[in-house]
Amino acid sequence: MLRNLQIKQKFTVLLLFVLLVGISISGLALSFVLRQNAQLEVENTALILMETMSSIRNYTSTQINPELQEQLVTNFLPQSVPAYSAREVFENLRSKGEYKDFFYKEATLNPTNLRDKADTFEAKIVERFKDQGKTELSGFRSLPGGDIFYIARPLAVTEESCLVCHSTVDVAPKSMIQRYGTAHGFGWKLNEIIGAQIISVPADRVIQKANKSSVVIIGIVSIIFVTVIVLVNVFLNRQVILPLKRITRVAEEVSTGHMEVDFDQVSNDEIGNLARAFKRMKLSLEMAMKRLKNSGGTNRNTAE
Incomplete structure (x- = not known):
C-alpha cells in the first residue's frame, strides 16, 4: 500500500x-x-x-x-x-x-x-x-x-x-x-x-x-504534534516535493528534445545536488548529440 x-x-x-x-x-x-x-x-x-x-x-x-x-x-x-x-x-x-x-x-x-x-x-x-x-x-x-x-x-x-x-x-x-x-x-x-x-x-x-489533568495535557500535546505535522508537510512540500516536481518536468522536456530548458539549482542540499547532476547529464547529452551530428556530417562529405 x-x-x-x-x-x-x-x-x-x-x-x-x-x-x-x-x-x-x-x-x-x-x-x-x-x-x-x-x-x-x-x-x-x-x-x-x-x-x-x-x-x-x-x-x-x-x-x-x-x-x-x-x-x-x-x-x-x-x-x-x-x-x-x-x-x-x-x-x-x-x-x-x-x-x-x-x-x-x-x-x-x-x-x-x-x-x-x-x-x-x-x-x-x-x-x-x-x-x-x-x-x-x-x-x-x-x-x-x-x-x-x-x-x-x-x-x-x-x-x-x-x-x-x-x-x-x-x-x-x-x-x-x-x-x-x-x-x-x-x-x-x-x-x-x-x-x-x-x-x-x-x-x-x-x-x-x-x-481532567490528563485530558488537558494530552490535548495540548496533540495540538502541538498536529501543528508539527502540518509544518513538516509544508516544509516537505516547499523544500522537497516542489523541487522534485520541477526536476521531473524539466527531465521530461529534455527527454523529448527540448534542450532549451535548464535544471535550476535552488539549494545546496541533496535536491540541489540532484539538480546539478541532471544539469551535467543534460550538458553531456548535448555534447554527445553535437558529436553525433558532426560525425554524421563528416561521413556524408567523405561519401561524396
Missing part, C-alpha cells in the same frame, strides 16, 4: 502513527503520574485537616475541659469532649465548598458515643497501629456507595484528663453516665492506642482530578 503513496503522504502516515503511539504511551504514563500527584495532593490536604483536628482536641482537653470539671459533675457537656469538638469543627469546615467531599471520623474500638464506633475495616486499621507500630496508613476502600480514599493516624490517650471520664465507671462524671450509660467508653489506659483518626474522600475526586 505504501508503494502507491506519494512521499508527502508517506511522511504524513508515519507522523500520524508516531502521534498515536506517542499519545497512547504518554497517556498511560501521564495517567499514572497525575493520579499519584492527585493522590498526594489529597493526602497533603487531609494531613493538614488532621493536624488541625488534633490541635482542637488538644485545646479542648487542656484548656476547656479543666474549666468545666465542676460543672460536669451535675451537667455533662459534650462540648468538653475533644472528639466531639473536633467532629463539630470539621462539620462546620465541610460547609465550605473546598472541603465538602472530605469526611472525618475518630474510629474508636470502645467509644463512649457509639457514633464513633469503629466498623470492621476501621478496627483492622486500629489493630495494625497497635501491632505493627505504624504511624500512618492510607489507601482505597470499597463501600456500597463507591470507593473512597482514606488516610489514618493512630489515636492514643496522651492526656491524663481523658482518664477522668474513661478509666473506670466509679470516677466518671455521673452526668456523663446518665447520658451514655456504663456499657462503653471505659477501661482506657494512658498512652494506649484506642482508635484512629480517619479522613476520607470519594475516590472519584482523586481519579477525576487526574483524568
Whole structure:
C-alpha cells in the first residue's frame, strides 16, 4: 500500500502513527503520574485537616475541659469532649465548598458515643497501629456507595484528663453516665492506642482530578504534534516535493528534445545536488548529440 503513496503522504502516515503511539504511551504514563500527584495532593490536604483536628482536641482537653470539671459533675457537656469538638469543627469546615467531599471520623474500638464506633475495616486499621507500630496508613476502600480514599493516624490517650471520664465507671462524671450509660467508653489506659483518626474522600475526586489533568495535557500535546505535522508537510512540500516536481518536468522536456530548458539549482542540499547532476547529464547529452551530428556530417562529405 505504501508503494502507491506519494512521499508527502508517506511522511504524513508515519507522523500520524508516531502521534498515536506517542499519545497512547504518554497517556498511560501521564495517567499514572497525575493520579499519584492527585493522590498526594489529597493526602497533603487531609494531613493538614488532621493536624488541625488534633490541635482542637488538644485545646479542648487542656484548656476547656479543666474549666468545666465542676460543672460536669451535675451537667455533662459534650462540648468538653475533644472528639466531639473536633467532629463539630470539621462539620462546620465541610460547609465550605473546598472541603465538602472530605469526611472525618475518630474510629474508636470502645467509644463512649457509639457514633464513633469503629466498623470492621476501621478496627483492622486500629489493630495494625497497635501491632505493627505504624504511624500512618492510607489507601482505597470499597463501600456500597463507591470507593473512597482514606488516610489514618493512630489515636492514643496522651492526656491524663481523658482518664477522668474513661478509666473506670466509679470516677466518671455521673452526668456523663446518665447520658451514655456504663456499657462503653471505659477501661482506657494512658498512652494506649484506642482508635484512629480517619479522613476520607470519594475516590472519584482523586481519579477525576487526574483524568481532567490528563485530558488537558494530552490535548495540548496533540495540538502541538498536529501543528508539527502540518509544518513538516509544508516544509516537505516547499523544500522537497516542489523541487522534485520541477526536476521531473524539466527531465521530461529534455527527454523529448527540448534542450532549451535548464535544471535550476535552488539549494545546496541533496535536491540541489540532484539538480546539478541532471544539469551535467543534460550538458553531456548535448555534447554527445553535437558529436553525433558532426560525425554524421563528416561521413556524408567523405561519401561524396
